[in-house]
Amino acid sequence: MALPEATTRTRVAAKPDRRGRRRRGSLTHPAPVAWAMISPALLFVLVFVLVPLGFAIYISLTNWPLIGSYRFVGLDNYRAMFSDTAFGQSVLYTLLYTAIVTVPILLVGYAMAVVVRARRRGATLLRTIFFLPYVIGLSTLSFITVLEAQPDSGAVNVVLKTLGITGGSTAWLVDAPLATGLICVLVVWGVSGLTMVLLLSGMQAIPPETYESAETEGAGWWQREWHITIPMMRRTIAMSLILSVIGSFLAFTQFFILTQGGPGRATTPVVMYIYQRAFVQLQVGAATALSIALVVVVGLISAGQFWLLREKD
Template structure:
């Protein structure tokens, strides 16, 4: 009997082995792209970070010198603090706008498809193009926002919205929310539509108010969707560059230099390529830690498979 069992299992193992090899062949092109365009550049960046790597001339091994240098780099710490501040503010603003919009367009009503399209439309505009558009809108002479504020009686004369830190920061926040909220809305909308209607109806029949249904039913069932939207928003905010470079050039008074902007300056303005590589590796590590922490925190108590 034992020999018969081995004879019967052998063809199954062979078929399973062929299926595994076939699967490896199918994913090989994608794996090759990941290795060539992600893994190898990251490894090379890590190697560069251990060197004094000028634009011209030979590189020189300095070990962890670039990493110890950033501990005493006040400008890097300032960029890190500003990036953290911007990330918190813009993420809260995006969710504050995207969640109500997702709830609004989740219900089937007249023209709901039109509403979804209009809200999502800014997402298809490139971030650089959106930044240039808002530079024009904020222009004190030819823009639209300043004259509109003046016509509404909110200001006496058209302000230069990009001249001071507070007004420039607020303008960038509004631009990013206008640009990104539609994408976050779509992510949250998929989570809302995945909630069984029977659960919501049962809670309503049991006398739960709209707020109670949202707090005790909607939010817990959307934990994974919120985690995805939050990771996308936080990652994009930490990597912010275009809006600061195009709209304010890091000003006023160099107070809007994000971490990526600082890496750009060190690498391609000052040509400290080794130091820029070390900053990039640290930023990658920060992103990985934040993403893992968000996934863990948002899945606490989630016993679903």
């Protein structure tokens, strides 16, 4: 007996394909399902990233005060930043600070990663000790440093006087070069643990057979590090440098707690200057324009680092 045409079509449509899976009409149009799955993430980005960014751009085009009415001024805030000497001074200081701390953070983090990557006794304890300052945080470390850097009672002067380096009454936080040096040492100590973790993950991803082959060929420790570890960790090193540079450009906490940007404006980084324009001078529109300019500059620097440190074939 002949089957109805509709029944035949149904059986043919349900026939398995060559890979043993049944064809389903819903799989031929996955767009609604995909949009439904990514819609929460898109909504999150829209509400917490795109809308605030658009509103910030609008504020930067006004003379928005912290309290009171405002008016539209166009690009005046952006043009004014090129003639703002205080802003230029903060940019130069931020560049100097970034140049001082970036390489030591990488070198200290790499040295710590080398020490703890071997499966020897005490490696886990050392890994915890090295990472502990980052867990404590720069805020807590900065408050501790304020106490320990006091001219007459701080442990810094006591130790340095015992070693015969200083006279024991150095005012670290009221002299710009000394304050900058102290902050740089604090940051290298507090942040190198994160770099250690990042580099350690890259080191552990290298196959042990690679080192064994090189050792069989007579390569020493330094040759293995230079020709195997560093080239194979190029992306990890690039990520560590980018995070370090971005963190240096956005530095605020340690300067706010230790020096308040002083003496004068000698230790005022860019973010602290923007903070002062917004919440001390009540010029939110101008401060927002400076913030957007900072975001653009940091993005360009990060893109340049990605390009310089890209992995070549």
